[in-house]
Amino acid sequence: MKRIRVLIAKPGLDGHDRGALVIAQALRDAGMEVIYTGLRQSPEKIVRAAVQEDVDVIGLSSLSGAHNTLFPAVMEALKKADASDIPVIGGGVIPQEDIIHLESIGVARIFTPGTPTKAVAAYIQQLAGGSSDSAPPKRIEHIGIAVHSIEETASFYAAAFQLSAAHVEEIPSQKVRAAFIDCGSVYLELIEPTDDSSPVAAFLKKRGPGLHHIAFEVSDLKKRITALKENGFPMIDEAPRSGGRGHSIAFMHPKASGGTLIELMEEGADDGHVRETE
Amino acid sequence: MEDFRSAYETWQKKVKAQIEKRPERRDSFQSTSGFEMERLYVPDRIDSAYIAKQGFPGDFPYTRGIRPTMYRGRLWTMRQYAGFGSAEETNRRFKYLLDEGQTGLSAAFDLPTQIGYDSDDAMAEGEVGKVGVAIDSLEDMEILFDDISLHEVSTSMTINAPAAVLLAMYTAVAEKQGVPPEKIRGTIQNDILKEYAARGTYIYPPAPSMRLITDIFSYCRQEAPKFNTISISGYHIREAGATAVQELAFTLSNAKAYVKAAVESGLPVDEFAPQLAFFFNGHNHFFEEAAKFRAARRMWASMMKDEFHAEDPKSMQLRFHTQVAGSTLTAQQPENNIIRVSLQALAAVLGGTQSLHTNAKDEALSLPTETSARTALRTQQIIAHESGAADTVDPLGGSYYVEALTDKLEEEALRYMDRIEEMGGAVRAVEERYVQREIQRAAYDTQKKQESGQEIVVGVNQFRTEEEPQPDLLKVDETFVAEQKARLKRLRETRDQKAVDSCLETLRETCLSGANVMYPIKEAVKVYATVGEICGVMRDIFGEYNG
Numbered sequence: 169m170k171r172i173r174v175l176i177a178k179p180g181l182d183g184h185d186r187g188a189l190v191i192a193q194a195l196r197d198a199g200m201e202v203i204y205t206g207l208r209q210s211p212e213k214i215v216r217a218a219v220q221e222d223v224d225v226i227g228l229s230s231l232s233g234a235h236n237t238l239f240p241a242v243m244e245a246l247k248k249a250d251a252s253d254i255p256v257i258g259g260g261v262i263p264q265e266d267i268i269h270l271e272s273i274g275v276a277r278i279f280t281p282g283t284p285t286k287a288v289a290a291y292i293q294q295l296a297g298g299s300s301d302s303a304p305p306k307r308i309e310h311i312g313i314a315v316h317s318i319e320e321t322a323s324f325y326a327a328a329f330q331l332s333a334a335h336v337e338e339i340p341s342q343k344v345r346a347a348f349i350d351c352g353s354v355y356l357e358l359i360e361p362t363d364d365s366s367p368v369a370a371f372l373k374k375r376g377p378g379l380h381h382i383a384f385e386v387s388d389l390k391k392r393i394t395a396l397k398e399n400g401f402p403m404i405d406e407a408p409r410s411g412g413r414g415h416s417i418a419f420m421h422p423k424a425s426g427g428t429l430i431e432l433m434e435e436g437a438d439d440g441h442v443r444e445t446e
Numbered sequence: 447m448e449d450f451r452s453a454y455e456t457w458q459k460k461v462k463a464q465i466e467k468r469p470e471r472r473d474s475f476q477s478t479s480g481f482e483m484e485r486l487y488v489p490d491r492i493d494s495a496y497i498a499k500q501g502f503p504g505d506f507p508y509t510r511g512i513r514p515t516m517y518r519g520r521l522w523t524m525r526q527y528a529g530f531g532s533a534e535e536t537n538r539r540f541k542y543l544l545d546e547g548q549t550g551l552s553a554a555f556d557l558p559t560q561i562g563y564d565s566d567d568a569m570a571e572g573e574v575g576k577v578g579v580a581i582d583s584l585e586d587m588e589i590l591f592d593d594i595s596l597h598e599v600s601t602s603m604t605i606n607a608p609a610a611v612l613l614a615m616y617t618a619v620a621e622k623q624g625v626p627p628e629k630i631r632g633t634i635q636n637d638i639l640k641e642y643a644a645r646g647t648y649i650y651p652p653a654p655s656m657r658l659i660t661d662i663f664s665y666c667r668q669e670a671p672k673f674n675t676i677s678i679s680g681y682h683i684r685e686a687g688a689t690a691v692q693e694l695a696f697t698l699s700n701a702k703a704y705v706k707a708a709v710e711s712g713l714p715v716d717e718f719a720p721q722l723a724f725f726f727n728g729h730n731h732f733f734e735e736a737a738k739f740r741a742a743r744r745m746w747a748s749m750m751k752d753e754f755h756a757e758d759p760k761s762m763q764l765r766f767h768t769q770v771a772g773s774t775l776t777a778q779q780p781e782n783n784i785i786r787v788s789l790q791a792l793a794a795v796l797g798g799t800q801s802l803h804t805n806a807k808d809e810a811l812s813l814p815t816e817t818s819a820r821t822a823l824r825t826q827q828i829i830a831h832e833s834g835a836a837d838t839v840d841p842l843g844g845s846y847y848v849e850a851l852t853d854k855l856e857e858e859a860l861r862y863m864d865r866i867e868e869m870g871g872a873v874r875a876v877e878e879r880y881v882q883r884e885i886q887r888a889a890y891d892t893q894k895k896q897e898s899g900q901e902i903v904v905g906v907n908q909f910r911t912e913e914e915p916q917p918d919l920l921k922v923d924e925t926f927v928a929e930q931k932a933r934l935k936r937l938r939e940t941r942d943q944k945a946v947d948s949c950l951e952t953l954r955e956t957c958l959s960g961a962n963v964m965y966p967i968k969e970a971v972k973v974y975a976t977v978g979e980i981c982g983v984m985r986d987i988f989g990e991y992n993g
Contacts, residue, residue, distance in 0.1 A: 180571075180573055181558065181563075181570075183646015184646070185686075186685070186686050186687050186773070193886070193890045206992075208561075210569075233576040237573075241571075261777075261810065261812065280777055282777055282778055
């Protein structure tokens, strides 16, 4: 397999290169080829080097507070060089609000102090591999709603919107019954606990009935879970399990998303049994 | 025993003289139990090794401190590094810190200033006013020190490649306040070797850079004898990842290279060495750090005496500033940083620092806010006034542990220095990237230890908590950049351009002739030539260093 090539660059005048050098060494140890630009590189120079060296990923480092000027300038220079397909990641002393801005203009990811180098290496591997485990989810497949009684809630949707439950089944692994209401492109999943020890029962007790989770459809769930874990995202399910309708699913911990419970599901991957963990 | 008696008596005489000159802060220093704190604690059974290795404070080899009474006479200078945005804004922060009880100033310049570019230079894009204050001309410097008496305050300036330019501006501002250069007190960092090795704000190649430094030594010896001409810095070497031993070894090797260069340029050692100062890092291992400062003093004293045959005790006394380690601050659970800073600062005080900067808790996230900067200052005020650490001289002296660590650090650092000597000295070692490689190796080693959990970083690889939202962070007002550029444009339109051209021409000739560049630089800043223009002339002639 071709080795992943990474350009580590220091844009602007910042001379703090400890982080850049440590990352460069760690990526080399992870089997990648790393080109380090040295200090004081202009955005144009960085892009030229990236194109010439035919790198898979560009990593930018800045600790001087100039990231809001320099990182966008690199993105702009990439566009001009018709090289926007090279993903860019960044690192340094970068406040949260700037991270949101930089990621909105196309920087793939910003890593802040304290990030293990392994997480950076794993992320680059995904980026460069272009593998399915890093692609955005295909769609929201369903929205989960916790209810005390499926029948009561289903009758509301039927009366108000003429929507009817297409499919009801019991999912023993979660101690729930679930009804799926087809709303065109997205299902509503009404979930009712079958036992007091069900996580949904706990949810109802704590928060009452209502929105419970959203489910993203992805491919290759198993790999996706591994990648998320390597990137430091906390998972509730560390291996796929049965989610009903023959699909396999896994929940992420809501603390990662700021309070929303996210389910990942892969269509038709469940053979009816809980999969063994690795 | 005879040695000890006479040494003890000499010390007591010195104490008496010192107290007559400057009484101690209190008539008596007492613990909470009412015990009288003695000025100095000494072993009750003396061997000759005590005199040779530790001695009395204020006596060679200065292991126990460079003054006979240390902090009982005068506390260290509390000097918080500050600067961002415009000269106006930084002037306000300076005054705020002085009002809060800070006792010296420390100016942070932005990267364009540090690398010799004006604010309107394309290379400065995005960096103006970010890590420090933007200074383009004497006009900005006048605003920076507006209403601050340069007769009273001492100022440290973190400036290296353009140190000559900023020193010239500082003396010019002082003169306008009616303070002659011989009265100004302060420090310019002016340590280019560690810029190549660890910090990155170099401009010119080593040879002309070393010449600029010796020109400054020579100028200050004549004109500004109270000003520290250099602050030989281990701080940034340590921040870049070095160990305590490496910090000692590389800093003292650099010091040796500067002394050698100055002696070779014809300066007698005792005429410039008293103006050399040092700057160390206050890092995590509490006892090793305290021992490091003690070892540094002993190493410098021996080197100056034995290798350079200094005779003036001032040439052998290592005076140093400490900043606690920015690289140990964590973005996670920033409150924890206050505790880290307290411990690191206490080690520096127990190690006998002359001045101290304590970091603010939010500096892993951005520059400090006014509130966090105040807490940082309060941290050292608490050590000074509440902890009792300043009530006796060298409280750790005689500890089996600390003395053994002091010896070990010295021994290992000397081994490193020998290797650098064999390579042909510090300049050569930096040119061959030996120093850089050694630092990088140590940095990577630390990273691996932290990732494997062998080294615990509280709140990062252990004892993590779900993070609260980030605290209020300082935001530098971006609109000032346009104003800064406009001010510069106005200056260029209104100043006496002929005078500027002529001064820059004189500077060019002086660079080529080998005479002291400080004098033409001083003339150039007085007619408002800019940092970029002056450094530009030298860039043309000296060339640029490519890291």
